[in-house]
Amino acid sequence: MNRFLSALAVTITLACQPAMAQSWDTSHWTASWGAAPAGPPPDASLHAFNNQTLRLIVQSSVGGNRVRIRLSNELGSTPLRIGAARIGLRAQGSDLAPGTDRALTFGGRAGVTIPAGAPALSDPVELNLAPLAQVAVSLYLPGAVQAATVHVQARQTGYVSSSGDHTASASLPVQRTIAAWPFLTALEVDGMQGAIVVLGDADRRWTDVLARLLQARRDAAARLAVIDRGVKGNRLLGDDPANPLAGRSALARFERDVLATSGVRQLVLMIGIEDIGHSSAANPVTLEELVAGYRQLIARARAARIAVTGGTLAPFEGAALYSIEKEALRQAVNAWIRSSGEFDAVFDADRVLRDPANPSRLLPAYDSGDHLHPNDRGNQALGEAMPLLNTR
Structure with missing residues (x-):
């Protein structure tokens, strides 16, 4: 009996000791680029591949000496097989810069099968990556594949090969x-x-302007990565059943697109206009509902020690979804964002973009033409006006 009790005591002591599973890895990973996936697309927007190689181009916001990628089959209904993957710096077009091509592995294997509903991280690989570099990620898809998980507003040309594994x-x-x-x-x-994560209802790419400005700062500690998790048409409170490419609501995708972003320290929240614009007369969205949604995201961010800037x-006015009643709600939402004191900072995008002579309209010089989204000049103005919290 004494021997049994002694063995049991040793077992309990060992079980209560802190787990050391991470002791081998002292890395501090930070996202340098990111996009929010949506889908599955309707048939008219579906990208299909068969025994082909994708070469996808992204731009880093911060640099490092080791890199890895995250792939997603989170909106797929069948397993996604990646036969091979590589990463390198882009020279021009789909061409790689000499000497920069690196093979990627997944758990030490050259390929990976990602279950439906799941993401996958590659193993780290040595690559001297500068800030604001053009990066080429090559993925070989050995079978017939439909891109059920996709970010459709890339505003960046990607390349699809003829048949075969051309990752190298x-x-x-x-x-x-x-x-x-x-x-x-x-x-x-x-x-x-x-990293700063921008969660919103449009992929405006003013975040590229912000990334360049951060990299130009003298204070190296303030050169945070900028990760654009915007999705055109995205809503705060609910999904758009007619448009799966608008993504899950911000409340639904928060864990995936914000909390799962490596190194996230700050969140910029710019969302709600699509909720207002698509609000129906029979069941209109209310200020109280929108405020409750914002408070949920603020609370969930604070629980993870993430500072929140409210946009x-x-x-x-002039957009297809505009009405006087919806404009009144937009004004009420903005008044709450500015005066509630519930955000760590406020980014007054309204003041940056509005026409002083007609505050319910975009400044004509910043209007993309749909009276809702800013053009390149408007994006430049947004990026330059973004307030930055203390990053230390």
Whole structure:
């Protein structure tokens, strides 16, 4: 009996000791680029591949000496097989810069099968990556694949090869181009920089302007990564059943697109205009419902020690979804964002973009033409006006 009790005591002592499973890895991973996946797309927007190689181009926001990627099959209904994957710096078009091509592995294997509903991280690989570098990620899809998980507003040309595994080809035999990012959702670097995640209802790419401005700062500690998790048409409170490419609501995708972002320190929340614009007369969204949604995201971010900047909603008079009643709600939401004191900072995008002579409209010089989304000049103004919290 004494021997039994002694053995039991040893077992309990060992079981209560802290787990050391992570002791081998002292990396501090930070996302350098990212996109929010959506889908599955309707048939008219579906990208299909068969025994082909994708070469997807992204731009880093911060640099490092080791990199890895995150792939996603989170919106797929069948397993996704990746036969091979590589990463390198882009020279031009689909061509790789000499000497930069690296093979990627997954758990030590050259390929990976990602279950439906799941993401996958590659193993780290040595690559000297500078801030604001053009990076090429090559994925070989050995079978017939439909891109159920995709970010469709890439605003970046991607390349699809002729048949075969061309991941190691310095110059890809291009069959066609695409303007989307299938499966690829993050590029991460080994570094201590930390990241700002922008969660919103549009992929405006003013975040590229912000990334360049941060890299120009003298204070190296303030050069945070900027990760754009915006999705065109996205809503705060609920999904758009008619448009799966608008993504899950911000409340639903928060864990995936914010908390799962490596190194996230700050959140910029710019969402709500699509909820207002699509609000029906029979069941209108209310200020109280929108405030409750914002408070949920603030609370969930604070629980993870993430500072939150609230972005006001830009004018949209002239847009197809505009009405006087919706404008009154937009003004009420903005008044709450500015005065509630519930955010760590406020980004007054409304003041940046509005026409002083007609505050319910975008400044004509910043209007993309749909009276809802800013053009390149408007994006430049947004990036330059973004307030930055203390990052230390």
